[in-house]
Amino acid sequence: MNRGHRTEATFAQVAEELAAVSRPLLDDLVQEGARRMLVAALQIEVDAYISEHAAIRDGGGRALVVRNGQARERAVATAAGVLAVKAPRVHDRREGERFASTILPPYIRRSPRLEEALPVLYLRGLSTGDMAPALETLLGEVARGFSATTVTRLAEVWKEEYLAFARRDLSHRRYSYVWADGVNFAVRLEEDRLTCLVLVGVNEDGDKEVIAIHEGHRESTDSWLT
Numbered sequence: 288m289n290r291g292h293r294t295e296a297t298f299a300q301v302a303e304e305l306a307a308v309s310r311p312l313l314d315d316l317v318q319e320g321a322r323r324m325l326v327a328a329l330q331i332e333v334d335a336y337i338s339e340h341a342a343i344r345d346g347g348g349r350a351l352v353v354r355n356g357q358a359r360e361r362a363v364a365t366a367a368g369v370l371a372v373k374a375p376r377v378h379d380r381r382e383g384e385r386f387a388s389t390i391l392p393p394y395i396r397r398s399p400r401l402e403e404a405l406p407v408l409y410l411r412g413l414s415t416g417d418m419a420p421a422l423e424t425l426l427g428e429v430a431r432g433f434s435a436t437t438v439t440r441l442a443e444v445w446k447e448e449y450l451a452f453a454r455r456d457l458s459h460r461r462y463s464y465v466w467a468d469g470v471n472f473a474v475r476l477e478e479d480r481l482t483c484l485v486l487v488g489v490n491e492d493g494d495k496e497v498i499a500i501h502e503g504h505r506e507s508t509d510s511w512l513t
């Protein structure tokens with residue numbers, strides 16, 4: 288029995304050591320795969336743009352839209368990690384025209400999905416001052432753009448978006464069923480835990496929609512009346 292226990296412990300230790308070694312390798316593979324996919328997508332985008340304008344020529348018969356090498360390498364923070372990318376460039380000699388990638392717009396340094404993650408971190412109780420160090424630990428130097436000021440500004444944008452959502456006209460909407468429920472969070476903004484009061488409706492097509500969401504204190508009658 289003792290020998291068997293020692294063997295199990297040894298296997299567990301080996302498995303733990305292998306997992307610790309393979310994790311960085313796996314992350315590297317994921318990031319390299321994501322980088323190659325991004326480069327391939329950018330190349331396809333450029334090929335399509337040049338092909339679309341291949342017939343446009345100047346007086347000497349030369350194409351006005353041609354390839355122009357690669358841009359300088361830049362680091363882009365994505366959900367797959369920080370990717371180092373050299374985007375292909377296009378020389379568009381038509382007056383007033385310029386190629387701009389829709390996949391990787393000029394000067395972009397982070398994926399829009401990262402900004403979508405900020406509200407989650409914010410609601411998890413991470414203060415604006417801690418946001419930048421936390422993201423920098425996860426994503427490296429590219430995340431330094433997420434300063435406390437940036438997060439505060441984004442919070443104002445979220446507030447405006449929420450108010451627009453809360454004030455939208457619902458007079459034309461019809462719902463067959465409506466559920467009312469409270470979602471409790473472990474975050475303590477004041478004395479009580481945050482409770483979100485949510486109304487979810489099913490429309491006549493059978494699709495669910497969030498009708499309304501409002502902060503409350505527990506699931507009290509006063510909160511629901513509000």
